[in-house]
Amino acid sequence: MKTVLIVDPFSTGKLYAPIFNSLGVRCIAIISSPHLPDHFTSDLVPENFEEIFQWEESLLITLEDIPITAVIAGCETAIYLTDYLTELLDVKGNSRITSDFRRNKFSMQEALRNHHLPHINSRLLSSTSQIPGLLESIDPDLKYVIKPLNSAATEGVVFAEGIENVEAALTNAAWHQANDLGEINLGFIVQPFVSGPEYVVDMVAFDGTFIIASVCKYTKVHKNGSMFVYESLDTLDPGESSLKPLIDYAKLAAAALGIKVGPIHMEIIWSDAGPVMIEAGARLHGGIAPQLFEHVYQPDLLSLSVDCYLGRPAPEGMSAAKHVSHGKIGFFCSDKKHTFESPSDATLICATQDVAYGGHTYFIPPGGTTEVTIDFATCPGLFWLHHPNTEQLDSSAHNIRSLLWR
Incomplete structure (x- = not known):
């Protein structure tokens, strides 16, 4: 019987298991972190899975004895662990060397730039101590978008025009606080506002x-x-x-x-x-x-x-x-x-x-x-x-x- 691992089967990730079950494919759930918020974990449907595991490194011993067909990311919080397990279990997937490109909002723009593709010039700030340096380098006549590095949807995204408003947005940002995904904000990026549909x-x-x-x-x-x-x-x-x-x-x-x-x-x-x-x-x-x-x-x-x-x-x-x-x-x-x-x-x-x-x-x-x-x-x-x-x-x-x- 084929077996798939679904990491964090929440949000639309919960849609996979019923389909795989109908096809006779065994499903195992892996929860990536004990700190995920209740509004995520409440999506879990236990009866859709033969096993549900909380991730810890020792779990690899169990997983290595199971013939895994695929490792699937259920939602944003699953990206890094999915790529990690894909590599260690020798399953076809995306390389963990490039995981940042698919989760970190600064790294993904850098990946586009390195491939000479249209991208948004982004400044990364890891702490409030970097705010003064940024303010010295931005164009006061441009509009900017400030967003958390690792949030989802538009949570924490702020539009600011002028140096004073950019400074206020960054000063009041949720530095090192938990976001809606239950993850700690790792920093913020500042980007010139790009208009269009x-x-x-x-x-x-x-x-x-x-x-x-x-x-x-x-x-x-x-x-x-x-x-x-x-x-x-x-x-x-x-x-x-x-x-x-x-x-x-x-x-x-x-x-x-x-x-x-x-x-x-x-x-x-x-x-x-x-x-x-x-x-x-x-x-x-x-x-x-x-x-x-x-x-x-x-x-x-x-x-x-x-x-x-x-x-x-x-x-x-x-x-x-x-x-x-x-x-x-x-x-x-x-x-x-x-x-x-x-x-x-x-x-x-x-x-x-x-x-x-x-x-x-x-x-x-x-x-x-x-x-x-x-x-x-x-x-x-x-x-x-x-x-x-x-x-x-x-x-x-x-x-x-x-x-x-x-």
């Missing part, structure tokens, strides 16, 4: 051959004093000729990051100078996107990833998945702190009867207090839609927002 390209690498699994476009709005409030994510057809420069760049960037096997989630700004990567992760697209993609693309991201880890070849004659429908993720936004109340049963029934409705979720419990939304970490919930007609998607998005968030 933001895209997401999801790929799956089959021994270095990249299959485009999805292309999406974010809509973000300037709200509540933040430049990073998500409004929607819309799926696009990878076969559109207008997207070719974006896709060509994404493949070159993925190769520069040393990705050989498995899914790649890449966020890209299409600036006036062309596409440039913001950051990337060697894991599935987070949230509910993989479930949405099942209705939008053939083959979809999750099935391609499973095929890859089982050693199956890339789809013959196919460089990108086929876009068979349209999808949208809409994000709820709270403009003030207030007590959240669930919609009535009648309202929920009305929402679920919308022709494009796929589902919805809230990130706060009834009776909880909403934060003012300034990024994804403070987003109170979302919904997802799919339909063959894009005009219907827009109409349904307006309908769902009015019903499910007030």
Whole structure:
């Protein structure tokens, strides 16, 4: 029987095991750290795994006696351990020599620079003592983005214009504090703000051959004093000729990051100078996107990833998945702190009867207090839609927002 190790099977990483189980593949879970937050570890579904281990070096003795087919990163926290186990257990995967390129936001930009690809010039700060030196070297007329080195989504990302605001953002940053992943912030990077529409390209690498699994476009709005409030994510057809420069760049960037096997989630700004990567992760697209993609693309991201880890070849004659429908993720936004109340049963029934409705979720419990939304970490919930007609998607998005968030 084939066996796969899934490191930190949380977030969308929890989607793997049921599929492998249905294929007769044995699944073992490895928890990378005892310090992972409860909102991560609560995703674990014990019955999907024959064994669940807390990582420690002595576990290698047990694992070396098991014929392992693949080691899979369930989410961001799993990248380093996944690459480490891949090498020690002699399984096909991504080299731990380049792990930083797939997790460290400074290192990934340096990898692009070293491969002569468009990148964002980044300054790395490991302590507050480096702030004065940075302030002496930045252009006071430029806009900057300050972000934690190893956080996820837009947690801790701050937009600043002018030396005083950059200094304030860095001084008030969460130095050496635990982030939403349960990891300690290792430092911060300062980057000139790159403007332009933001895209997401999801790929799956089959021994270095990249299959485009999805292309999406974010809509973000300037709200509540933040430049990073998500409004929607819309799926696009990878076969559109207008997207070719974006896709060509994404493949070159993925190769520069040393990705050989498995899914790649890449966020890209299409600036006036062309596409440039913001950051990337060697894991599935987070949230509910993989479930949405099942209705939008053939083959979809999750099935391609499973095929890859089982050693199956890339789809013959196919460089990108086929876009068979349209999808949208809409994000709820709270403009003030207030007590959240669930919609009535009648309202929920009305929402679920919308022709494009796929589902919805809230990130706060009834009776909880909403934060003012300034990024994804403070987003109170979302919904997802799919339909063959894009005009219907827009109409349904307006309908769902009015019903499910007030």
